Amino acid sequence: MRRLKCVVAYDGTDYSGFQVQPDQITVQGEIEAALRRITGEEIQIVGSGRTDAGVHARGQVFHFDTASGIPLEKWAFVLNNQLPDSIVIRSVEEAAPTFHARFDVKVKEYRYCIDNGPTPDVFRHRYADHIRHPLDLEAMRRAAAHLVGEHDFTSFCSAKTFVEDKVRTVYDLRVEQTGSEIWVVCRGNGFLYNMVRIIVGTLVEVGQGKRHPDEIKDILQARDREQAGKTAPAKGLTMWEVTY
Amino acid sequence: MRRLKCVVAYDGTDYSGFQVQPDQITVQGEIEAALRRITGEEIQIVGSGRTDAGVHARGQVFHFDTASGIPLEKWAFVLNNQLPDSIVIRSVEEAAPTFHARFDVKVKEYRYCIDNGPTPDVFRHRYADHIRHPLDLEAMRRAAAHLVGEHDFTSFCSAKTFVEDKVRTVYDLRVEQTGSEIWVVCRGNGFLYNMVRIIVGTLVEVGQGKRHPDEIKDILQARDREQAGKTAPAKGLTMWEVTY
Numbered sequence A, B: 001m002r003r004l005k006c007v008v009a010y011d012g013t014d015y016s017g018f019q020v021q022p023d024q025i026t027v028q029g030e031i032e033a034a035l036r037r038i039t040g041e042e043i044q045i046v047g048s049g050r051t052d053a054g055v056h057a058r059g060q061v062f063h064f065d066t067a068s069g070i071p072l073e074k075w076a077f078v079l080n081n082q083l084p085d086s087i088v089i090r091s092v093e094e095a096a097p098t099f100h101a102r103f104d105v106k107v108k109e110y111r112y113c114i115d116n117g118p119t120p121d122v123f124r125h126r127y128a129d130h131i132r133h134p135l136d137l138e139a140m141r142r143a144a145a146h147l148v149g150e151h152d153f154t155s156f157c158s159a160k161t162f163v164e165d166k167v168r169t170v171y172d173l174r175v176e177q178t179g180s181e182i183w184v185v186c187r188g189n190g191f192l193y194n195m196v197r198i199i200v201g202t203l204v205e206v207g208q209g210k211r212h213p214d215e216i217k218d219i220l221q222a223r224d225r226e227q228a229g230k231t232a233p234a235k236g237l238t239m240w241e242v243t244y
Helices: A027-039 A071-083 A137-145 A193-207 A217-222 B028-040 B073-081 B137-145 B195-207 B213-224
Strands: A004-011 A055-066 A087-095 A109-114 A147-151 A166-177 A181-188 A238-242 B002-010 B055-065 B088-097 B107-115 B149-153 B167-176 B181-188 B235-243
Touching: A004 A027, A027 A055, A027 A071, A027 A087, A027 B088, A055 A147, A055 B149, A087 B137, A109 A193, A137 A166, A137 A181, A137 A193, A166 A193, A193 A217, A193 A238, B002 B028, B002 B073, B028 B055, B028 B088, B073 B088, B107 B195, B137 B167, B137 B181, B137 B195, B167 B195, B181 B195, B195 B213, B195 B235
Parallel strands: A055 A238, B055 B235
Antiparallel strands: A004 A055, A004 A087, A109 A181, A109 A238, A147 A166, A166 A181, B002 B055, B002 B088, B107 B181, B107 B235, B149 B167, B167 B181
């Protein structure tokens, strides 16, 4: 047996999220079905974390154990041949038998894309949320600065969460512009359920002038989901990179 | 009554082409249904030309006549509200009553996108054809040069065509590279059925070393579809711009 570590990109539009769920088409389900066809083994993969329905990945990481003798350099090609076009294995490497894709995560990076052009870019309609009126990026950046660091993110977490400890560290939260696209880049040691989407939804309300940038301090302190902004739509979010 | 000229972009992946067909979901069908809901009129739009199933557009043009009093500057917004996310009206302007979206075309530009990276870019899987092994761009450019000008393009036209006159003028045929993407840009006074896709399919065979660049001259002269290369997949093709 050996343990393999894989990096996978996916267009999450047509999946009910990453994690296997009964009677749903999921990314994990597709990958495990491909592994079954290739190896004949009943393999369960372990992802770095789940992503919600409609959320994409550029660098999701998972591991699995196999007795298959397929040479390392052939794995990505063989897997991609068995996977739909919307899931692409980017790399496969051998990992230590103790490597764990979820427990060993050091940093996760998510990026959220807002199409802020006057009319939507049709070739980005699956990967960006269109907001028609120009956003005030300077205000969004001032607001974002309040979220960097170690905080209790209860206000920025779906009320449906059962996790007890809601303290997380955001290392970096940038608001960048490329043409008519605005990218919110968020790096942290871990994220609560819907946390990036609620952060983005709140920053957007600041960018629309509906909230003052310094309100973020009060929202954090309130520890109350009701105080923050709307959850931004799933389609703009991409799990960008996982660092171990 | 007034005549309106519209520019529309669409993700053609999920449509049976532009033109209305019985029992099929088409771009024209979606636009006409939206116009019916907005105006109450039975409007038939006239496109600059059809696009095949799976082919996209950035700048398809159509015209229609309406008695509706909707102000010109509201039209795009009102239409986009009624259209699926995969069809976006980019502009609406008033045209002369004699303007005709098909008959008045001067130049059409198509672009074909090849993803030539070692693994496919999952966010381009609907809009680019993935070719894994690096293509020889210089050979493709040499081959392309033979196609520029006025030629009988019978060899680069689907055998299913009923058009008599197969002489067309290609003004420009460029092979460009942007990162791992190769773009074939083709401008001409008109294109035969599948012409751009057969040109691209043949250039790809040159880029793969399966054909010599100067073979193009013989293929043109043969006036025989069998002599040219395969028809490149629809998904890489985009109707880029129509000039009047």
